Structures are given as structure tokens and as C-alpha cells.
Amino acid sequence: MLFLHAKSLHQIYRSRDSLDGELTALIGESYTRAYRCLIKVEQLTELEEIIKYKQLEDTGDSQSCSLMRDMWTRRLLGCRPDVEAWRSILELRTLVVPPREDLTTWLKFTALCRKSGRLSLATKTIDMLRADSTLKRDPVVTWEYLKNLYANGSRWEARDMLQSFLQQHGAVVNPDLIIDVGTGVPSAVLPSPRSRRIGSPGGRRRRRAASSFSQSQVPIELLSKCHLKMGLWTKELAEDYLQTSFFEDEGVLENVLGWFESAIKLNPKYYKAWNAWALANYNAVTYIENQHR
Secondary structure (H helix, E strand, O other), X not given: OHHHHHHHHHHHHHHHHHHHHHHHHHHHHOHHHHHHHHHHHHHHHHHHHHHXXXXXHHOOOHHHHHHHHHHHHHHHHOOOOOHHHHHHHHHHHOOOOOHHHHHHHHHHHHHHHHHOOOHHHHHHHHHXXXXXXXXXXXXXXXXXXHHHHHHOOOHHHHHHHHHHHHHHOOOOOOHHHOOOOOOOOHHHHOOOOOXXXXXXXXXXXXXXXXXXXXXXXXXXXXXXXXXXXXXXXXHHHHHHHHOOOHHHOHHHHHHHHHXXXXXXXXXXXXXXXXXXXXXXXXXXHHHHHHHOO
């Protein structure tokens, strides 16, 4: 085994020497042109570290292995958000760290693929993660799967599945917001408005909502994100179907504001939920004022 490691290290050194001239030439032109070569150099460095990791693992030094994994995570987060660079580095690390043990990083990679328009690669990565029986029902993996499903065009299906996900975990702050799934018609499934949700979410109810789900297997922060996304998706789908702004339909406005308010109740420090709620209220108030002029 030691002989194999020594032979592997020798090949790594040879590869690094061959890249030295190329990197020197490219870095003189521009950092952008040299970046791919830098990634190759980083891969060689990580191959060295992987050999060291295996040696530490064989000796049972779990603490040093953990420190090395943390170092790899920090290093990758410092890389440019380049899909191919992340992909090549992560695939290399699977030699010693399976995706289920580095789930957060793989989910960040999935999000990077989606934001970069690489939806097929995002889908492939999510499917790979969900193929692991220990991850298939993981709430965070499900969350990323649904966002990817929505981005791929199955928008009503993604919204219905997210609503079902919240119901299955008993994590819907306001049951009045639930609509019948599978219809795909906002005007038919959104509840009739009972009261305008224009105003400040109540502090006492907000604290009660957060404490009610503190024992849920789904983290409060994730539940808040789910409620916000329910509002955003409902808004987008309703506007596409009705061909008008969401705040012009009272039922849609009621439902969207309800989801935003619920997100705030779950996590009062979630600035994206506050921003969405405030913007929706501003649009609604402006529309109402214009109607009465």
C-alpha cells in the first residue's frame, strides 16, 4: 500500500511539473485564461491530500480527517462559482468522501448548476443524491428537488408537492392557506378573501408559530423558506394564468400575503420574507389608492 501511495505521489509531481510551464505562460496573459490551469493544479494538490486522508483514515485519526474535510469545504467556497470547476473538484473528492457525508456542498453545487442554467446537470446531481436511501426523504434534499422541478417547468407539480411536503410534516402555519392540489387553476383553488392581510404580522402569533414547530424534524429556517416559496410560486403561477398582477385579484393577494406572513412568523429574522411581504403590501396599497382616485 505504501508503495502504491509513493508511486501515485511520483505521478502527481510529474503532472505538476508539466503544468508549470503552461501556468507560467497563461498567468502572464490573464488570470481568466490561467484559471482552468489553476484548477488542475488544485486537483493535483487535493490528490496528494486524498492520499494523506486515506493514511489518516487507516490509522483511525478521525479528528484530522474532519479537519481536512473542513479545509476542502472552505477552499471550494473560495473558488469562482464555475460549474465545471466545482464539478471536477467534487468528483475527485468522492474517492474518499461520499456525497451523503458532504451533503451541504453537493446541494450548493446543485444550486450553482440551476442558477447557471445547467438544469440537466442539476437534475442529474439531485437524482444521484436521492438514489441514496438515507437521503431520499431528507427535508433539505426534498427542498432542492422541488426547486429544481419548478425550474425545469413542472411548476404546478412543484407547488403542489411543496404544499404536500408541509402538510406531511404538520408544518403549515395557517391551514386556511391550503388549496386543493392538482387543479392547476388559481381562480378555482384559491380561497375567497375573508380579510385583507395588509398590516403588520402580530408579534404574539409570530412567537407562537415558531415555538409550535420547534420540535419538527424540519429546521425552522427551512420551513420559513418553504412558506416564502409557496407565496412566490403562487404569485407567479396566478399572474401567468390570470394575465394580470397578483394584487389585482383579491383571492390571490390574500393567499400570497398569508404565505409571506407565515414565513415571517416562523423566522422573524428572515429578511427575504420581510422584503417580499413589504413589497406585496406596497403594491396592493398603491393599487387600491389608484382605484379610488
